Amino acid sequence: MALALTACGNHHMPVREVRDAPQMLTMPQVLEQSAPDEWRSLDLANTLYLEFEQGRVIIELYPWLAPKHVANILRLTRAGYFDQLNIIRVQDNFVVQWGDGEKAKQFTQSLPGEFEQPLPKDAPIIYLPDVDGYASHVGFRDSMPIAADPEAGLYWGAHCYGVLGAGRDNSKDSGSGAELYVVTGHAPRQLDRNITVAGRVIQGMPILSAFTRGEAPMGMLPEQAAKPQILKVRVAADVPEAERTALEILRSDSASFVRLVESRRNRPDAWYLRKAGHIDLCNVPLPTRPKTTP
Amino acid sequence: MALALTACGNHHMPVREVRDAPQMLTMPQVLEQSAPDEWRSLDLANTLYLEFEQGRVIIELYPWLAPKHVANILRLTRAGYFDQLNIIRVQDNFVVQWGDGEKAKQFTQSLPGEFEQPLPKDAPIIYLPDVDGYASHVGFRDSMPIAADPEAGLYWGAHCYGVLGAGRDNSKDSGSGAELYVVTGHAPRQLDRNITVAGRVIQGMPILSAFTRGEAPMGMLPEQAAKPQILKVRVAADVPEAERTALEILRSDSASFVRLVESRRNRPDAWYLRKAGHIDLCNVPLPTRPKTTP
Numbered sequence: 001m002a003l004a005l006t007a008c009g010n011h012h013m014p015v016r017e018v019r020d021a022p023q024m025l026t027m028p029q030v031l032e033q034s035a036p037d038e039w040r041s042l043d044l045a046n047t048l049y050l051e052f053e054q055g056r057v058i059i060e061l062y063p064w065l066a067p068k069h070v071a072n073i074l075r076l077t078r079a080g081y082f083d084q085l086n087i088i089r090v091q092d093n094f095v096v097q098w099g100d101g102e103k104a105k106q107f108t109q110s111l112p113g114e115f116e117q118p119l120p121k122d123a124p125i126i127y128l129p130d131v132d133g134y135a136s137h138v139g140f141r142d143s144m145p146i147a148a149d150p151e152a153g154l155y156w157g158a159h160c161y162g163v164l165g166a167g168r169d170n171s172k173d174s175g176s177g178a179e180l181y182v183v184t185g186h187a188p189r190q191l192d193r194n195i196t197v198a199g200r201v202i203q204g205m206p207i208l209s210a211f212t213r214g215e216a217p218m219g220m221l222p223e224q225a226a227k228p229q230i231l232k233v234r235v236a237a238d239v240p241e242a243e244r245t246a247l248e249i250l251r252s253d254s255a256s257f258v259r260l261v262e263s264r265r266n267r268p269d270a271w272y273l274r275k276a277g278h279i280d281l282c283n284v285p286l287p288t289r290p291k292t293t294p
Numbered sequence: 295m296a297l298a299l300t301a302c303g304n305h306h307m308p309v310r311e312v313r314d315a316p317q318m319l320t321m322p323q324v325l326e327q328s329a330p331d332e333w334r335s336l337d338l339a340n341t342l343y344l345e346f347e348q349g350r351v352i353i354e355l356y357p358w359l360a361p362k363h364v365a366n367i368l369r370l371t372r373a374g375y376f377d378q379l380n381i382i383r384v385q386d387n388f389v390v391q392w393g394d395g396e397k398a399k400q401f402t403q404s405l406p407g408e409f410e411q412p413l414p415k416d417a418p419i420i421y422l423p424d425v426d427g428y429a430s431h432v433g434f435r436d437s438m439p440i441a442a443d444p445e446a447g448l449y450w451g452a453h454c455y456g457v458l459g460a461g462r463d464n465s466k467d468s469g470s471g472a473e474l475y476v477v478t479g480h481a482p483r484q485l486d487r488n489i490t491v492a493g494r495v496i497q498g499m500p501i502l503s504a505f506t507r508g509e510a511p512m513g514m515l516p517e518q519a520a521k522p523q524i525l526k527v528r529v530a531a532d533v534p535e536a537e538r539t540a541l542e543i544l545r546s547d548s549a550s551f552v553r554l555v556e557s558r559r560n561r562p563d564a565w566y567l568r569k570a571g572h573i574d575l576c577n578v579p580l581p582t583r584p585k586t587t588p
Contacts, residue, residue: 206507213500
């Protein structure tokens with residue numbers, strides 16, 4: 001693949017050079033001109049379907065981020081632990097969260113925290129040239145936003161909108177994946193490296209983001225209140241093909257993704273009178289499209 | 295006031311020095327220890343009450359950001375233009391928007407865009423030391439997030455969660471304040487300097503942020519659909535005192551605000567095992583509290 005990793009700038013001024021796009025394209029143009037092999041299907045063995053009254057939420061899990069937690073979330077899913085759980089927390093501009101501490105005890109115990117991982121030499125990681133206040137390097141692996149410290153040889157999931165994490169108590173090793181949250185507000189990047197990040201919502205954020213906010217501290221919903229319910233959760237690979245959502249996403253290690261990021265960094269759309277010259281990691285969109293059967 | 299403007303760092307590494315807090319306090323501790331004169335009432339002559347079935351949304355307008363638009367929004371409010379308008383756009387992770395182009399023609403005409411303002415020498419602006427990708431300087435004036443280019447002598451409103459702007463068409467001078475939006479997602483800072491920012495939601499974001507998302511492009515709600523309605527909008531100063539919301543907010547030019555920012559930059563709360571050493575402009579909270587009558 002003719003795509004170089006972009007060196008991360010340590011300069012304050014955003015990098016304005018366009019490295020890969022001789023002419024500036026809008027996002028629809030970038031996607032239209034993309035090649036078929038720049039798209040990929042979801043990894044069905046690591047994809048969850050959460051069924052709500054309002055529809056399906058699709059989450060992709062990344063074992064390279066949190067192998068123990070991902071394995072446990074898959075196990076808990078197949079054991080039926082998540083079925084009919086309620087959303088218990090809806091904190092405005094922060095997260096929605098679900099889990100049942102009592103029920104969880106029948107199914108699982110806590111795991112070592114997986115807050116960071118060794119940075120592999122050959123993983124398909126794309127770094128943005130844009131400065132980030134929370135890390136020296138930010139980018140994507142498998143369309144998941146990540147941050148990295150190459151000097152320390154570590155990387156971790158970045159808490160952007162739609163990212164899935166595993167709740168924990170105050171001790172590092174108190175999470176298990178039985179209590180999960182999704183970011184629904186401005187990226188709470190202070191959580192990075194403090195908690196296990198396990199995946200990302202690929203479709204269905206409008207369901208999770210529009211629940212009525214909890215008024216109690218931390219957005220907790222009252223015990224007695226009518227709460228949103230997760231009807232059932234399944235691993236996509238276990239779902240009959242006819243019931244699957246045929247979806248593909250733009251590969252973050254594709255040339256079109258680089259062009260897309262540049263198109264969002266300096267928007268060529270007629271409406272924009274001034275181009276930003278910068279993009280925040282968490283403002284990079286995740287293009288998806290229906291998968292057409294070959 | 296014993297509060298120096300903090301020089302904005304041009305370094306990539308976040309500034310970790312604690313300038314104003316000998317011991318690290320949690321946010322509740324900072325607020326508890328604040329002095330009465332570090333809080334202020336809202337500027338009632340520039341505050342809007344938007345009444346929804348779900349409750350009241352309170353927006354403070356800043357004439358120093360957009361004098362013509364603020365004056366026009368106040369005039370439109372008093373003329374009853376906003377009463378019974380529908381929310382017409384609910385775009386996930388972006389904005390909610392209201393206005394009625396046809397009705398607006400009876401009330402107003404477009405205004406020159408007010409995207410930036412000359413940077414005053416003596417305004418109560420507090421800059422963060424934290425690096426920002428979109429501007430050389432970011433901070434607050436009157437609790438409103440702003441960004442600035444001191445070399446060019448300009449500053450402008452920053453599109454953080456809860457910020458209010460005035461929609462426009464493709465031409466710079468096509469807005470008027472008759473079409474308004476509030477940011478409900480991860481800060482779309484690419485809008486900065488592209489559109490007129492006029493204020494900020496002080497209370498009621500959980501109402502605006504939880505509307506069912508529009509499924510059409512840009513989150514537009516269908517003509518025929520049941521849409522959320524703004525029952526009425528009033529200028530707070532015009533509302534009988536007994537019907538006002540007695541509220542005060544922490545002054546952004548107070549020493550306690552600086553301590554608060556530091557407390558959020560490096561959270562001393564037991565849960566945080568690693569301190570971020572940085573805070574994004576749009577992650578700084580806006581403390582409010584009920585106003586106790588003296």
